[in-house]
Amino acid sequence: MNAPTQATDTVADTTSIEALRERYRVERDKRLRGDGNDQYIEVDGEFSHYIDDPYVKPGFSRDPVKRQVDVVLIGGGFGGLQAGARLREAGVEDIVIVEKGGDFGGTWYWNRYPGAQCDVESYVYLPLLEELNYVPTQKYAQAPEILAHSRAIAKHYRLYDDALLQTEVTKMQWDESTCRWQVTTDRGDVLAARFIAMANGPLNRPKLPGIPGIESFRGHSFHTSRWDYDYTGGDADGGLDKLRDKRVAIIGTGATAVQCVPHLAATAQQLFVFQRTPSGIDVRDNCATDPQWAAGLEPGWQRARMENFNALVSGVPQAEDMVNDGWTDIVGKTLRMLHEGANDASGRSLAETLELANAEKMNEIRARCNQLIADPETADKLKPWYAMFCKRPCFHDEYLQSFNNANVTLIDTDGEGVTRINEHSIVAAGQEYEVDCIIYATGFEVGTSYERRAGYEMIGSAGRSLTDKWSEGINSLHGMAVNEFPNCFIMSQMQGGFTVNYPHMLDELAVHIAHIVSHAQQHGIERVEATTEAEQGWTQTIVDKGMNGAVLGGETCTPGYYNNEGQPNPLAAQAAPYGEGPIAFFELLRQWREAGDFSGLKLESTDAGQH
Template identity: 45%
Template sequence: MNDRHIGIADPHPFVPSRKVDRLELFREKYAAERDKRLTKEGAGQFQAIDFTGKFSEFDTDPHVDGPREAGPMSLDLDVLVVGAGFMGMTAGIELGKRGISNYKILDVAGDFGGTWYWNRYPGVRCDVESYIYLPYLEETGYVPTERYVRGSEIFAYCQSLAQKYGLYDHAVFQTRVTEMEWDEDSARWTVRTDGGDEFRARFVATQSGLFMRPHLPGTPGIDTFKGHSFHTSRWDYDYTGGDDSGNLDGLRGKKVAIIGTGATGLQVIPQIAEYADETVVYQRTPTQVMPRQNAATDIEWFTSLKPGWHRERREAFDKCVQDRATLSEVDDGWVKFAKYQMDAVSEVGGANADLQAMMDALERSDYEWNEMLRDRVDAVVEDESKAAKLKTYYRTMCKRPGFSDEYLPAFNKDSVDIVDTTSTPIERITENGIVADGQEREFDLIIYATGFQGGRTWTEKAGYDVLGREGNRLSKKFADGISTLHGFLSKDFPNLFLLGFTQTATITNIAHLIDEQATHMMYLIDQCISSGARTIEPTAEAEQAWGKVMSDQTATRTDWLLTCTPGLYNNEGKIADTRNPLVSGVYVPGYQYFELLENWRKDGKLEGVVLSH
C-alpha cells in the first residue's frame, strides 16, 4: 500500500531529538502540574445541563424549528433502539439484514448522527482517520473527501446511511424516554416518552452516550450573564454566522470568551480568533497538540484497496495504538507515538527485556515525545508567556491528544489572549463578563467548551430510570457503579441491552467499539429468537465474575491514573468514584476485549447467560 494519502509535511520537526535520562525530574514536574489542578470536588466541580430545570436552556436544540409534530403513539415492537447515533444506526441496519422490520429508533435529536448531530461547531473534524472511523465504507462504496473529514460530511454520511438502509421509516425523533418498566407476564418492556408515547418492546437497546449530555463549569453567576452564551455542542450559528467551515461574520466587532481547551477548544478557537475583535481563552489544562496531517483522499489509492481492508486497517490501528505490538499503515500522530515507544522498548531488549526496563523505556520515550511537542510550541508561538501556558506536562494518554495545524498559530494574534485558570482562577460570571483574580473582563459572548458529563450515574445521564423485575431499579443497582455481564446484560433487567461505556472497553477508534458491540448484541438477540426463549439475562455469578474482571483491570491502571492530570479519564482525579465508567468499567486493551467476545460466541455455550422459555 502506498502512502500518497498521508498528508502534508509539518513545517516543524515531528521527531523527538532530545534524550531524557533523569526520569525523576519529569515525574516531579508532572506531579506539581497535576497537583495544581486537583480539586476536592472532582467531577462535582461541574454543573449538569439536565433536560429540565436550571440550565436546561443550554440544551435547546438549535437544529429544529419546534417540537415534533407527530401525536402520541402506542406500538408493539420487536425491538426499540434508544439513540440514533452510530450505535443506533448500526443496530437498525443489522436488524434489517436479519429480516427484523418491526423496530423503532428513538432519539431526542431531530435526525440521525448522535455526536455528529449535536457537535456542529466550526472546525469540527474526526480525530481518527476517516477511512477507519466511518462505518460501512466497503458496503456503501463511499469515498471520504479527506483523511480527516469535517463534521458536516460525517453528518451527511449518517443521513445517507439512514436513507440507504431505510432507517427513516423507523425513526422517532425529538422524543425523550421518561420511564422504562418490565412486565413479567408479557415479557415486554413498556417505554414511555415525553411525547406521550407508549412502546411495548420485546427487546430494548439503550445507551447513555459519552458525548451527548453536556455540562458547565461550577462557576457561580452563569445564569446572570446578560450577553449571549452557549455550549459548543449546541452551537448558535444564528448569532455567529457561518458553518463548520468557518465564516463567522457575526463575531466581527465582538469580544468573545471561550472556556475550555480540550479537543473541541482546539478546533473552535482558531475559527473564533479569525473573526472576533477580541478572543480570550480560559484554560485549566492545555491539550497536547500534534500536527493534523490532513490531505485530500487519493482516489486511486482508495479504490485500489482490496476487500476486507476496512476491518484489517481498523484492527491493526487499534492494536498498534493500544499495545504497540502491531504495525499499522495509518501513519498518523497516534501511530507515530506508538512506534516511537516501540522503538524505545526495542532498544532495551524488546520482549526479552525485564518488566522494569520496559516500563522505564515507555516512560522515558513519553517524556521525550512531550519534550518535542513543547519545543514545537516554542517554535510556533512567538509570545513566551502564551507559549508557557500552552505546554503540556502529563503523560500522553492521560488526556485524548489533539490534532491541529491552526491552533498554536492563532495565539500569535494580538487579539487573542490566554488565561491560565490554575494561577488566575475564574471567580464568578457577572452580567457583563468574567471575573478572574479580582479583575472583570467584559464580553459579548461566552462559549462553554467544557465537555460532557462523566462523574454521574448511568440513569442520571440518561435522564430516566429503569424498573426491572420485581421492582428492581437500575438507579439503585448502578448507584455505586455499573454491574453487567460483558457490558451488555444486567440481572433482573431481562432483554435489555446496555450499549456504550458500560463495563466494555476503551479504544482510540470508538466507531470500532460500536461495531463490535452491535455484532455481539445481534448475536444475543439471534440466540434468543432462534431458541424461542422469552428472556435473556445473566446469572448473578457471571455478573459478579465480570465485575471482578473490571476491578482487576482498574487495579492495574490505578497507579498510572493517579499520576495523570485531572480529567475525564481519571474522573478529575477521583478514581475511587466508581460512577465514572471510564475509570472503573473498561477493559484494556480494547482489542483483547473484542477477542474475548468473539471467543465467547464461538464457544456457543452462552456461559453465564440464562435463556428462559
C-alpha cells in the same frame, strides 16, 4: 512553584524522569478540587435553554405511538446506527430508534461548531464504509460529511421507517407479566419492547461549569454543542462575520475549543481564551483522499485497517502502520525503545520504557509551542504538563498559531479556572474582562449517575433502578447484559473493550447484540438475562485483570473526565475496561458466539422452559 529545569530537557534517564514526575505532580495539585464532578451544573431549570435544539423548527408535534415492537434502540448516534444495521443484517425487521435530536448522527448531530472534525482517521472511524461503498473525502473528515454519512447509514438500513426523532425517553420499566419493556416518551409514546439496547453514548448531554454568577450574565451565551450561527454568522467552515464587532470569550480548552478557536480568532474583534489546563496539541496533517488509492481498495479494506490501527494503539506490533498518525506514533516510540532496550545494557523495565516513550512524545508536543507561538510567555502557558492520555490528546495545525493574532488573548488561570461571571464580564486570574458573548466549550456529562446523563431511569424486574443496582459497583456480563434487567443490552466501554477508535468497539457490540437477539427470535426465546453468577464472575475478571494506568501518569495525572476529575473512585476498578485490551476482548466475544451455548445467559422460551 518553578519546575526543576531538568523537566524541560530531553528525557533520557531516571534523574530527568523524576524531575518530570515532580512537575506533573505540582501541576496536578493546582487543579485538584474537592467537589470533583459536582463542579459542573446540570443543564436544567433556568439553564435548560442550553440544550434546546437549534437545528429544528420549533413547534414540532405528532400523534403518540402506542404499539408492541421487537427492538427499541435508544440513541441515533453511531451506536444506534450500527446496532440497527447489524440487526437488519441478522434478519430483525421490527426496530424503533428513539432519538432526542432531529436526525441521526448523535454527537455529530449536535456538534456542528465551526471546524468540527474527527480526530481519529476517518477511514477507520466512520462506520460501515464498505457496506455503503463510501470512502471519506479527507483523512480526517469534517463534521458535515460525518453527519451526512450517518444519514446515509440510516437510509441504507431503513432506520428512518419507524424512527421517533425529536423524542426523549422518560421512563423504561420491565413488565414481568408480558415479558416486555414499557418505554414511555415525552411525546406520549408507549412502546412495549421485547428487547431494548442503550446506545445513548457517553457524550450526549452538555454540561456547564458551576462558576459563581453564571446565571447573572446578561450578554449572549451558548454551549458549543448548540452553536448559535444566527449570532455568529458563518457555518461549519467558519466565516463568523457577525463577530467582527464582538468581544468573545470561550471557556474551556479541550478538543472542541482546539477546533473552533482558529475560526473565532479569524473574525472576532477580541477573543479571550480562558484556560485552566492546556491540551496537548500534536500535528494533524490532514489531507484529501487520493482518488487512485481509493479506487484500488480491495474488499475487506476497512476491517483490516481498523484492526491494524486498534492493534497499534493497543501496543501490538504490526508489519505496517497503515494509519501512521499521532495516535500510533507514541506506540511506535515505545516499540523502538523496547527493541533498543533488548539490545543494550539499560536494564529498563516495561513500565520504565513506557514512561520514557510517553515523556519523549510529550516533550515533542511542548516543543511545538515554542516552534509555533511567537511570544515565549504565551508558549510556556500553552504547554501541557502531564503524561499523554491523562487528557484526550488533540491534533491541530492552526490552534497554537491563533495565539499569534493581535486580537487573541490567552487568559491562563494557572489551574484555578474562572473565578466569577458578572452581568457583562468574566473575572479570572485577578482581572476582569468585559465580553459580549460567552461560549462554553465545557464538554459533556461524564462520570455522573446514569439517570442524570440519560435523563430517565430504568426499572428492572426486581423493581429497582439501574442506578440503585449499580450503587455499590457495576456488575454485568461482558459490559452488556445485567441481571435483573432482562432483554436489555448496554453499549458502553464499561467492563468492555476500550479502544481509541470508539466506533470500532460499538460495531463489535452491535454484532454481538444482533447475534443474541436473532437467536432469540428464531428459537421462540422470550427472556434473555445474565445470571448472577455470570456477572459476578465477569466483574471479578475485570478487577483481576485491571488496567494499570500508572505507566501513563497514574497518581500524577491532571484532573479531567478520564480520571473522574482526579478523585479516587473506590468503585472504578469494577467499571474499568477489560484489562487484556480490546483485541483480546473482541476475540473473547467471537469465541463466545462460536461456542453456541450462550454461557452466562439464562434463556427462557415461550413455554417457560429454559433453553
